Amino acid sequence: MQTVLELQGVRKSFRIGFIPRTKAILKDVSFSVAKGEIFGYLGPNGAGKTTTLKCALGLIFPDGGTIRIFERSYLEARAKERLGFLPENPYFYDYLTGREFLDFYGQLFGIPKNERAARIAALLQLVGLEKSARLQLRRYSRGMLQRVGLAQALINEPELVLLDEPLGGLDPLGRREIRDIILGLREQGKTVLLSSHILQDIEMICDRVAIIVGGRILSQGKLSELISEKILFTEITVSGVGEAELAPFGECLSSQPGRILVKIPEENKIQDVLDLVRERRGKIHTLVPRTQTLEDLFVDMVKPQ
Amino acid sequence: MTVKVIALNTFKEAVRDRILYLLLFFAAVSILFSRVLALLTVGDRAKIIKDVGLASISLFGALMAVLIGTGLVYKEIEKRTIFTLISKPIRRHEFLLGKFFGLLLTLLVMLAAMSLIFVALVFVETRAVEWRLFAAIFLVFFELALITAVAVLFSCFSTPILSSLFTISFYLIGHFSWSLDLLIKKARAGAAKASLRVLSAVLPNLENFNVRTEAVQGLPFPPGLFLYAPAYGIAYAAFVLVLAVLVFRRRDFV
Numbered sequence: 001m002q003t004v005l006e007l008q009g010v011r012k013s014f015r016i017g018f019i020p021r022t023k024a025i026l027k028d029v030s031f032s033v034a035k036g037e038i039f040g041y042l043g044p045n046g047a048g049k050t051t052t053l054k055c056a057l058g059l060i061f062p063d064g065g066t067i068r069i070f071e072r073s074y075l076e077a078r079a080k081e082r083l084g085f086l087p088e089n090p091y092f093y094d095y096l097t098g099r100e101f102l103d104f105y106g107q108l109f110g111i112p113k114n115e116r117a118a119r120i121a122a123l124l125q126l127v128g129l130e131k132s133a134r135l136q137l138r139r140y141s142r143g144m145l146q147r148v149g150l151a152q153a154l155i156n157e158p159e160l161v162l163l164d165e166p167l168g169g170l171d172p173l174g175r176r177e178i179r180d181i182i183l184g185l186r187e188q189g190k191t192v193l194l195s196s197h198i199l200q201d202i203e204m205i206c207d208r209v210a211i212i213v214g215g216r217i218l219s220q221g222k223l224s225e226l227i228s229e230k231i232l233f234t235e236i237t238v239s240g241v242g243e244a245e246l247a248p249f250g251e252c253l254s255s256q257p258g259r260i261l262v263k264i265p266e267e268n269k270i271q272d273v274l275d276l277v278r279e280r281r282g283k284i285h286t287l288v289p290r291t292q293t294l295e296d297l298f299v300d301m302v303k304p305q
Numbered sequence: 306m307t308v309k310v311i312a313l314n315t316f317k318e319a320v321r322d323r324i325l326y327l328l329l330f331f332a333a334v335s336i337l338f339s340r341v342l343a344l345l346t347v348g349d350r351a352k353i354i355k356d357v358g359l360a361s362i363s364l365f366g367a368l369m370a371v372l373i374g375t376g377l378v379y380k381e382i383e384k385r386t387i388f389t390l391i392s393k394p395i396r397r398h399e400f401l402l403g404k405f406f407g408l409l410l411t412l413l414v415m416l417a418a419m420s421l422i423f424v425a426l427v428f429v430e431t432r433a434v435e436w437r438l439f440a441a442i443f444l445v446f447f448e449l450a451l452i453t454a455v456a457v458l459f460s461c462f463s464t465p466i467l468s469s470l471f472t473i474s475f476y477l478i479g480h481f482s483w484s485l486d487l488l489i490k491k492a493r494a495g496a497a498k499a500s501l502r503v504l505s506a507v508l509p510n511l512e513n514f515n516v517r518t519e520a521v522q523g524l525p526f527p528p529g530l531f532l533y534a535p536a537y538g539i540a541y542a543a544f545v546l547v548l549a550v551l552v553f554r555r556r557d558f559v
Binding site: 014054057058059060061077078080081083085086087089090091092093095096100104105107108109110149152156162 | 310384386396
């Protein structure tokens, strides 16, 4: 397995305030991203996700630790030629039109003119902005900026794409489109690192994740390894049976008129409940086994901090 | 190559900014106002037009350099556009040089526009195109290059308002530093005189770029000035830009 991005023991602190106090943002960050995977970088607000990405991009200089991109030093311009980056809350040159904006970045990579035009047309189509290509960016909505930002990150056909909160500020339809684009990138053999605090998105598309809390990586690995497949409890919605009768089997959570949701922690009691309902000629509406989700894992990790 | 791309984008940014046209408008008003002043003058009217016109070009050129130059780098950091830029294969000094040359290109175009208005006005008055006037404008360009470099330097670490104040101070000091030489002549030999000498060597002398009196009055230009002044301007600007790169190289963009 080829490693594309590797961070080892990265530390960073900032001096803040009028009388400077040192505040450590990254205490010990180590993880590696393998070629061809979608790597999720998770953490609550202020955990140091963006700071980590900025270190990797050479926007800020870490106090200690090593960072390597494509097995080169991260500050080398040649390492950056194969890299794409979408910042969080993208702010761009608002006096440029969408097309000029992409053209500017294309020129920075020294892409020849004809090829640039072809790539820009393809990217505008990919992110669904063909109609707004002649509009100045100051007239773009938040979601459109996010899209043009993604297009900008892909202009050099990068092998590694770093996306900081790529799904922020998008409506549900937009999120899905961007998600599909990210999955498409993996199909093309590209590597994606995306940071987010929105767990569903990560759960849906990521192969591996790292969880950062308070400047330290608390856990990393394959999603399937981190989250146990074990069934935590089963939720059954029934009607036609009294709440008192169900109480011995588990917790009765909500009782809509006529319906009761029972949370049953033990697997062997499910059959007993079903038998009881059949006996009373009641009705079973739903039966949902709940496994651990990324959210459960995340909450468990963040809470003790 | 990347320097050129960034420079052209900076030019685009400046040209699409309203403040530039506002300044150009007032420069034009100021140049044309010399015609009114000429009416009030007893004597050579053309001289007044030339004198006020050249002074306007120099002053408004400097204002453009200060007002646009001090915001250039700061805005990129403040608006976070620098994040995507630095993540591309660009070295930080290329970014700074791109910004500098972009503004220089803008100033060249603006200088050309102001000169056109000025020369047209002089032509209406005297029915002649005087090449001596272009010589004076030529030196103004090098002065602007130096001011731009200083504006970029301050813009690397401070806000536009403070940078503007600093750069304007630089401009004023530069135009009055010749009076130090008078002081040196009058000072008694000793520590005071030596320190004044050091000060005079370090401080910029922007009067090197001023041949307006000679151009207007038809006096001979100081010999060698057209080699010395541009060389002085370029060397000083290069020194200031090196300082800017040193400041900028290790800066964190948060």
